Amino acid sequence: MSHVVFEPEKCPDKAARVWAGMREIARRIHSLDPDLLIIATNDHLNNFTLALQAPFIVGVADEYTPLGDMGIPKSPFPGSREFADGFVRFAAGAGFDVARAEEIAPDHGLAFPNLVVNPGGRVPVLPFYINVANDIPPTPARVWALGGVLREFITRERVAAERVVVLGAGGLSHWLCEPEQGRVNEAFDRMVIGKIVSGRGCELAGLTSDEIRRDAGRSGLEVMHWIFAAATVPHARGEEIFYEPMPEWITGMGGIALTP
Amino acid sequence: MSPAPYRVHRLIQDLNRDPRLVVRFENEAEAVFEQYGITDAERLLLREGTPRALMALGVHPNLQMKFLRIRRAAGVGGPSPLASYLRDLEQGR
Numbered sequence: 001m002s003h004v005v006f007e008p009e010k011c012p013d014k015a016a017r018v019w020a021g022m023r024e025i026a027r028r029i030h031s032l033d034p035d036l037l038i039i040a041t042n043d044h045l046n047n048f049t050l051a052l053q054a055p056f057i058v059g060v061a062d063e064y065t066p067l068g069d070m071g072i073p074k075s076p077f078p079g080s081r082e083f084a085d086g087f088v089r090f091a092a093g094a095g096f097d098v099a100r101a102e103e104i105a106p107d108h109g110l111a112f113p114n115l116v117v118n119p120g121g122r123v124p125v126l127p128f129y130i131n132v133a134n135d136i137p138p139t140p141a142r143v144w145a146l147g148g149v150l151r152e153f154i155t156r157e158r159v160a161a162e163r164v165v166v167l168g169a170g171g172l173s174h175w176l177c178e179p180e181q182g183r184v185n186e187a188f189d190r191m192v193i194g195k196i197v198s199g200r201g202c203e204l205a206g207l208t209s210d211e212i213r214r215d216a217g218r219s220g221l222e223v224m225h226w227i228f229a230a231a232t233v234p235h236a237r238g239e240e241i242f243y244e245p246m247p248e249w250i251t252g253m254g255g256i257a258l259t260p
Numbered sequence: 261m262s263p264a265p266y267r268v269h270r271l272i273q274d275l276n277r278d279p280r281l282v283v284r285f286e287n288e289a290e291a292v293f294e295q296y297g298i299t300d301a302e303r304l305l306l307r308e309g310t311p312r313a314l315m316a317l318g319v320h321p322n323l324q325m326k327f328l329r330i331r332r333a334a335g336v337g338g339p340s341p342l343a344s345y346l347r348d349l350e351q352g353r
Contacts, residue, residue, distance in 0.1 A: 006341045045322040049273045071340020133322055135263060177321035218321060
């Protein structure tokens with residue numbers, strides 16, 4: 001689902017539907033009683049600056065305190081070092097060298113969805129960063145493949161009783177601080193949602209990063225997080241929980257649910 | 261559009277994480293520009309500090325947001341855009 005909201009005044013009806021959709025996703029996640037919440041998202045050059053850019057970064061710390069941007073409370077929440085380290089090792093054996101991060105103050109990209117779906121920080125969180133802020137982002141094909149590696153890790157290496165929810169947080173189309181800012185490409189957004197909820201998310205792996213930038217804006221590369229989450233349940237069907245094209249918020253806002 | 265040179269991005273990144281640099285930038289921008297090797301053409305656009313100028317300079321969108329925020333209120337924002345939602349979450353607990 002999208003990883004931010006804005007003031008409701010300009011579009012109260014749409015904002016209410018978006019918020020209700022986010023709360024519905026929170027309700028569904030809560031009802032699954034997960035042991036771990038993996039949030040696939042991006043940092044907005046707060047933790048991982050242009051001084052050093054890595055394509056994939058996993059948070060391995062025991063605890064995280066949000067950065068506090070956008071007024072998000074700086075309430076600490078637990079991580080899962082044991083799961084995170086295990087996944088990084090497993091991924092290395094599967095051809096993905098994923099960076100490990102100890103010191104992350106998650107910005108809104110992670111902290112906001114976590115606040116909504118994991119109130120009180122009751123469920124440990126694995127921050128999984130896909131670095132779409134990088135001028136040279138990972139390809140959707142690599143993102144899809146790494147989502148498959150996470151699925152393999154969970155099915156092969158973890159106890160069967162462990163309950164893991166993967167939340168892809170970000171998107172949809174938006175041209176933040178680009179000349180087209182304010183444009184929303186509803187057709188692209190609906191295409192992404194339609195493919196994933198119909199079990200055809202793998203087709204998105206065939207897109208190039210440049211195609212996503214063209215059709216969804218540079219910031220629209222955040223749909224990579226949706227692609228990653230879909231890859232962990234590759235043929236699952238699901239449903240659209242909400243979608244609103246919102247030029248008032250300069251973005252398409254959406255949320256879906258998939259169940260393996 | 262080509263990306264801005266790293267010296268420009270480095271300046272904005274440092275402003276984003278160093279409140280003392282923000283104060284210094286407010287009081288002696290030229291010295292800070294000099295320290296980071298910012299050219300005259302870049303200074304003009306950064307002094308203008310509008311979205312148009314930052315786009316023309318090729319500043320990364322995430323860093324444009326930070327520079328605009330710093331320029332607007334020296335890091336002291338207005339009410340959070342999330343305020344009403346945060347209240348709702350609090351009440352829903």
